Each structure stands twice: as C-alpha cells, then as structure tokens.
Amino acid sequence: MTPDPASLVHHDVLPDGTRVLMRPLRPEDAALYPEFIAHVTLEDSRLRFFSSIKELSEERIAQLTRLDYSRAMAFIALDEAAARMLGVVRLHLDDDRAGGEYAVIVRSELKGHGLGWLLMQRMIDYARALGLKRVYGQVLAENTTMLRMCAELGFHIEDDPHQRGIRLVTLQLT
Numbered sequence: 001m002t003p004d005p006a007s008l009v010h011h012d013v014l015p016d017g018t019r020v021l022m023r024p025l026r027p028e029d030a031a032l033y034p035e036f037i038a039h040v041t042l043e044d045s046r047l048r049f050f051s052s053i054k055e056l057s058e059e060r061i062a063q064l065t066r067l068d069y070s071r072a073m074a075f076i077a078l079d080e081a082a083a084r085m086l087g088v089v090r091l092h093l094d095d096d097r098a099g100g101e102y103a104v105i106v107r108s109e110l111k112g113h114g115l116g117w118l119l120m121q122r123m124i125d126y127a128r129a130l131g132l133k134r135v136y137g138q139v140l141a142e143n144t145t146m147l148r149m150c151a152e153l154g155f156h157i158e159d160d161p162h163q164r165g166i167r168l169v170t171l172q173l174t
Contacts, residue, residue, distance in 0.1 A: 010022045010023070012118055020118070033061045071092065072091065086106060089120060090104075099135060101135070101136055101137055102135050104123070106119070147167060155170060156169070158170075
C-alpha cells in the first residue's frame, strides 16, 4: 500500500532552531544539487559514495532526481527560510518489494545536528508504511557516526563477508 502523498510532507525543527521542510524529491530539485554538493566535504562524500566527489554531472543529478516512485523514494530536507537543500535520504526497493536499500547524506556543517536522524526516521516510517520487512545499507567501517546512528535506530551491524572495511546494516521492520 502506497502512503498518501500529503502524509509524506513534514515540517520539523532541528534542535538548533532550523526549520526543515521534508518532502519527496522532485525532478526540479536538480537545481539545488550543485550548491548542496559544494557544502559536503570530500571526506563526507567519500563516506557516502565510497569515493570523493567534488561535483556531480548534470546526467548524474538527473539520475538522482528522476525517480520511478514505484521502485524508489527519496526525501529531501530543505531549509524553509533559505530554500536550500540540507540533505536527502533515498530508499530503493528490492525486486520482491520485501526490503530496500537506503542511502543518506547531509550538509557537512549539519552533521551532529539531528538532521541525519530525522531523514532516517522518515525513510524507516515510509518503509513500514509500504509493508517492507527490512531496510539495509552498506557503511564504511570508519564511518562511526553513521554506524552509531544505525545502532541507536536498532539496526543489526555486521562485517560484509565480501568486502573488507564495509559494514552491512539491517533493520528488521516486522
């Protein structure tokens, strides 16, 4: 069952007072990506993409913002006052629709401000509303911030048996 689109728009306030609009990502959000990526450090992009990314091509941005909503969802977090992109979380459904793989990234200056936690919670709520049994992801072993957040959210964490330095994180939803 797909959630009502109106239920997917949220207004939140981070502990530092930043007002956040969170909603499904749309193709027109492509215009926000260059400025957003400019505010993600090379180290943070490496932790997310497993390689340092300084900028994204127009083609790659189009891939990220043109979703087949029957197979994937992405939530964008926007600063309501400044209309700038603060972060994004995505969920790609498995072919059997029993689970989905997530990925999340926030502006580097917002790490530790609760935005990543909020994005993850929205993604988990969405996965539950779809009736998924699990969500999972791959995290670099050195990404202790993400691993700590995953542990706090109840994810099971284990070494990837096929790739050194990678942790598999899985949250059972049933």
